[in-house]
Amino acid sequence: MWSRVRYTLRETFDSFRRNATLTVAAIITAAISLLGVGLTLLSQHAFDNLLSRWEGGVEMIVFMRPTTTPDQFDLVERVLGEQTEFIESFTFCDATCSLAEADRVLAGEPGVRDLLDESNITTQFKAVPTEGTDIDLLRQLSTAFEELPSVYEVKFAEDQISLISQLQSFFGFRLLLLSGFLLFAAVLLIWNTIRTAIFARRREIEVMKLVGATDWFIRIPFMLEGLLHGIIGGAVASVGLWAWNSQWTSGVKEFPANSGFAALVVVDGYDQTVMLIMVVIGALAGAIGSGIAASRFLDI
Amino acid sequence: MIRLENVTKSYSTEVVAVRDASFDVAKGEFVFLVGPSGSGKSTLLRMLNRQDRPERGAVWVAGRNIVDMPPGRVPHLRRNIGNIFQDYKLLLEKSVFENVAFAQEVIGRPSHVINQQVPAVLELVGLAGKEDRLPHQLSGGEQQRVSIARAFVNRPLILLADEPTGNLDPGTGEGIMRLLDRINKTGTTVVMATHDQRIVNTMRKRVIQLDRGVIVRDQARGVYE
Numbered sequence: 001m002w003s004r005v006r007y008t009l010r011e012t013f014d015s016f017r018r019n020a021t022l023t024v025a026a027i028i029t030a031a032i033s034l035l036g037v038g039l040t041l042l043s044q045h046a047f048d049n050l051l052s053r054w055e056g057g058v059e060m061i062v063f064m065r066p067t068t069t070p071d072q073f074d075l076v077e078r079v080l081g082e083q084t085e086f087i088e089s090f091t092f093c094d095a096t097c098s099l100a101e102a103d104r105v106l107a108g109e110p111g112v113r114d115l116l117d118e119s120n121i122t123t124q125f126k127a128v129p130t131e132g133t134d135i136d137l138l139r140q141l142s143t144a145f146e147e148l149p150s151v152y153e154v155k156f157a158e159d160q161i162s163l164i165s166q167l168q169s170f171f172g173f174r175l176l177l178l179s180g181f182l183l184f185a186a187v188l189l190i191w192n193t194i195r196t197a198i199f200a201r202r203r204e205i206e207v208m209k210l211v212g213a214t215d216w217f218i219r220i221p222f223m224l225e226g227l228l229h230g231i232i233g234g235a236v237a238s239v240g241l242w243a244w245n246s247q248w249t250s251g252v253k254e255f256p257a258n259s260g261f262a263a264l265v266v267v268d269g270y271d272q273t274v275m276l277i278m279v280v281i282g283a284l285a286g287a288i289g290s291g292i293a294a295s296r297f298l299d300i
Numbered sequence: 301m302i303r304l305e306n307v308t309k310s311y312s313t314e315v316v317a318v319r320d321a322s323f324d325v326a327k328g329e330f331v332f333l334v335g336p337s338g339s340g341k342s343t344l345l346r347m348l349n350r351q352d353r354p355e356r357g358a359v360w361v362a363g364r365n366i367v368d369m370p371p372g373r374v375p376h377l378r379r380n381i382g383n384i385f386q387d388y389k390l391l392l393e394k395s396v397f398e399n400v401a402f403a404q405e406v407i408g409r410p411s412h413v414i415n416q417q418v419p420a421v422l423e424l425v426g427l428a429g430k431e432d433r434l435p436h437q438l439s440g441g442e443q444q445r446v447s448i449a450r451a452f453v454n455r456p457l458i459l460l461a462d463e464p465t466g467n468l469d470p471g472t473g474e475g476i477m478r479l480l481d482r483i484n485k486t487g488t489t490v491v492m493a494t495h496d497q498r499i500v501n502t503m504r505k506r507v508i509q510l511d512r513g514v515i516v517r518d519q520a521r522g523v524y525e
Contacts, residue, residue: 003411204391204402210349211454212379213406214372 004217011221012228014195022193023229029189030233031240033182034278038241040175041274046264047168049104059129062145063122063152066095072150076125083141084198086133089157093124107265122152183285186233190226190289196299197222205298219294226290227283234282238275245271301327301458301489302348307357309343309513317343318354319513325491327457330484332492332500334524335510341493344510345460348491350374362457380408382451382488386463388443390435390450396422397431400449404509407454417453425449425479441472445479452483459483461492465499473499497524 016023062076072094080090093101095118102121106113129138135158142154198205208218248263302325310316318340325331333341346352347359350366358365366377390399397418404414422428435443444464451459461480465473477499484490494500499525500507501525507522508515517525 003405003414004408006411007405152466203389207389207391207402207450208406209375210378210389211403211406211450212375212377212385214375217406217408 007066008221012224015221015225016202018200019193019197022189022196023225026186026189026193026229027233027236028281029182030186031236032231033179033186034234034237034282035240035244036175036179036182037281038237038274039244040172040179040256040280041277042266042271043175043264044168044172045266045270045274047164047172049266050264051168052166054182058126059135059157060127060142061155062125062127062142063155064124065150065152066120066135068123068150072148072197076145076148076151079141079145080127081126083257086130088128088130090127092143093126095121095123097128098123104268107267110188186230187285187289190229190286191293193229194222194226194290195297197225198293213270215298218298222294223287226277226286226293228286229290230282230284230286231279232282233286234275234279237278237282241271241275241278301325301329301362302491303358304344304347305358305360307347307354307359309340309347309352309354318347318510318515321357321510321513321515323508323515323518325489327489328484328487329465330481330490330503330505331492332498332503332505332507332522333491333510333524334495334507337355338512339510340513341510342462343513345462345491345493348458348460349378349383356377357409365404375407379454380457382454382456382459383458384444384447384451384461384464386466388435390443390446393434393437394448395434396438399446400453403450403453412452418449419455421449424452424482426475432493439472441475442470444472444476448476448479448483452488456488458489458491461490461494464492465494465496470498474502477503500524 041279062080064073064076077090077092080087098121099116099118102113102116106116125136129135135156139156145151145154206220243264249267254256304321304323307318307321308316309318320411321340321344333344335341343352347354348361350369353367357367359367361377362380364377365372369377391402394402400418400421401414404417409417419428419431422431425448427442427445427449430438430442435446438446444467450463459480464480465476468476473496480490480492481503504521504523505518507517507524509517509519
């Protein structure tokens with residue numbers, strides 16, 4: 001068993017050495033395409049941070065002052081509950097919930113976030129309109145709310161998120177499409193690298209077959225080689241993603257306060273999940289490319 | 301050990317490499333396949349280790365008809381068959397030891413077995429002390445000895461040799477034949493395709509002569525003609 005493992009590893013690394021140029025090209029292509037996939041996932045998550053307070057079809061948020069009394073809360077709650085024709089449902093986000101939301105929205109502005117606590121954060125009523133409701137009806141209601149002393153402000157999804165949503169879907173789809181093409185190119189390049197490696201070692205393969213090596217025994221070093229191309233590509237892309245995210249996180253402070261960019265920072269460990277996803281996709285791409293090549297071109 | 305029954309193999313409608321060939325080879329026998337180029341000698345050898353399959357007929361090796369053998373079983377068949385070629389087919393980047401050890405590595409022999417059996421077989425073929433040389437540092441005869449060592453290291457039941465002396469001078473060729481004869485005397489069946497009239501006439505083993513794919517002579521203790 002150990003001799004087989006040693007043989008497989010030796011043959012794999014020998015092949016790496018012999019095919020150095022193609023190997024490097026395959027790894028770079030895989031890394032670039034995986035970085036594209038990673039950036040897409042990361043940017044989508046960053047946009048999700050920005051839009052997190054509007055999840056679940058929320059169209060209007062009534063921000064309540066920290067000093068609001070229970071009676072004042074009851075008043076707003078009762079008014080919202082009475083508008084059954086155009087408000088389907090509403091929820092209350094208390095101080096704990098609002099602080100958790102601030103963790104995401106103010107991720108890029110830790111200084112501002114540090115100033116907030118349960119005593120000074122605004123709580124929120126989030127309203128989901130009935131399907132087909134004219135938002136202007138909600139706006140009329142908001143004018144009435146804004147006159148209440150307990151209401152800090154009223155915000156509408158329409159004002160806040162339409163541009164961001166468009167940007168998210170525009171870039172998300174196109175980045176993913178581009179990454180898909182690049183990933184396909186990476187699979188093809190890995191496939192070609194393995195095919196070249198098989199061709200370069202056709203004499204050895206012929207001898208191996210004649211002395212009774214099984215097809216799987218011959219295939220495994222080539223498949224392992226392709227797998228390593230993908231994994232190394234994924235690891236290189238992870239380093240690139242980490243560098244990108246670090247640069248962005250430190251650079252976002254330069255943007256104007258309250259511009260919304262602070263929310264486009266990923267600090268909840270999701271970047272590590274994306275790195276893992278990239279390595280797994282890389283491994284899959286490598287295994288598919290090399291697996292096809294090793295199965296198809298072994299009869300030489 | 302080997303039986304061919306009405307074997308026919310063609311590469312196209314016009315080129316029939318072997319036509320209706322039948323013969324038996326007993327265990328431990330030494331058989332020469334002779335005939336001009338293109339007479340079907342190499343095709344016959346290729347069918348014996350399932351590199352080629354006939355259109356018709358049966359090829360029995362060690363009691364099994366290998367024509368319909370599932371592909372997954374072919375490697376196990378080949379572990380019982382050693383192959384020697386005119387061009388040696390050595391791996392040029394590997395040393396003598398590594399070339400021979402390769403045949404054991406690829407069938408999963410553990411390293412302590414390899415380290416024991418490879419030096420022994422190199423001793424048998426007269427290459428002791430040359431384990432670390434690369435093929436290009438050896439003479440043609442020595443390279444063929446490496447090829448024989450690689451073919452024999454797994455102690456196959458059958459040794460197939462395709463023109464093993466074709467690239468060698470007569471003296472070196474005789475040395476190779478003495479080696480094959482020694483291996484044959486250990487009980488290994490040897491089937492050798494050759495053009496070499498002198499060797500066939502000297503060895504006086506069984507001769508199967510082919511002409512345009514047809515067996516025209518099968519003679520015990522025969523000569524080339």
